[in-house]
Amino acid sequence: xxxxxxxxxxxxxxxxxxxxxxxxxxxxxxxxxxxxxxxxxxxxxxxxxxxxxxxxxxxxxxxxxxxxxxxxxxxxxxxxxxxxxxxxxxxxxxxxxxxxxxxxxxxxxxxxxxxxxxxxxxxxxxxxxxxxxxxxxxxxxxxxxxxxxxxxxxxxxxxxxxxxxxxxxxxxxx
Numbered sequence: 001x002x003x004x005x006x007x008x009x010x011x012x013x014x015x016x017x018x019x020x021x022x023x024x025x026x027x028x029x030x031x032x033x034x035x036x037x038x039x040x041x042x043x044x045x046x047x048x049x050x051x052x053x054x055x056x057x058x059x060x061x062x063x064x065x066x067x068x069x070x071x072x073x074x075x076x077x078x079x080x081x082x083x084x085x086x087x088x089x090x091x092x093x094x095x096x097x098x099x100x101x102x103x104x105x106x107x108x109x110x111x112x113x114x115x116x117x118x119x120x121x122x123x124x125x126x127x128x129x130x131x132x133x134x135x136x137x138x139x140x141x142x143x144x145x146x147x148x149x150x151x152x153x154x155x156x157x158x159x160x161x162x163x164x165x166x167x168x169x170x171x172x173x174x
Contacts, residue, residue, distance in 0.1 A: 010095070010096060029086040032087050
């Protein structure tokens with residue numbers, strides 16, 4: 001019997017969940033499904049330029065597991081690009097990382113960034129530099145926020161989340 005898949009920590013959900021070749025109706029296209037964990041691996045390794053060991057730490061998985069995830073993600077994306085298929089981003093055993101809340105003192109704009117991201121230098125609304133952590137932010141978001149899915153730190157699949165500390169993390173387990 002196969003070992004159950006543990007939840008993988010992701011820092012953000014993608015804003016866009018579907019990509020397809022231009023000019024071809026969706027009904028005529030084959031579809032490749034890229035999991036949220038695979039998308040996170042692409043973001044960490046290819047966009048942020050992290051080494052596999054660092055990216056694996058962020059996702060709370062072993063380096064070997066990260067290597068398998070990123071290889072599969074690259075294969076799926078290549079298949080969609082080379083063969084003109086639609087790319088759908090969804091699913092997987094994932095949990096959201098905590099979010100840091102920021103507030104601009106100049107315009108009052110509030111926003112969130114994933115844990116592990118660099119502190120912003122300016123407000124995305126007014127480009128002011130008078131920023132601070134939001135008063136309601138205590139470092140991590142442990143509870144469910146309105147409209148935020150299953151909540152941060154909770155696996156999004158029913159029956160999942162069986163991995164506690166030190167489980168499913170290879171030889172480096174605690």
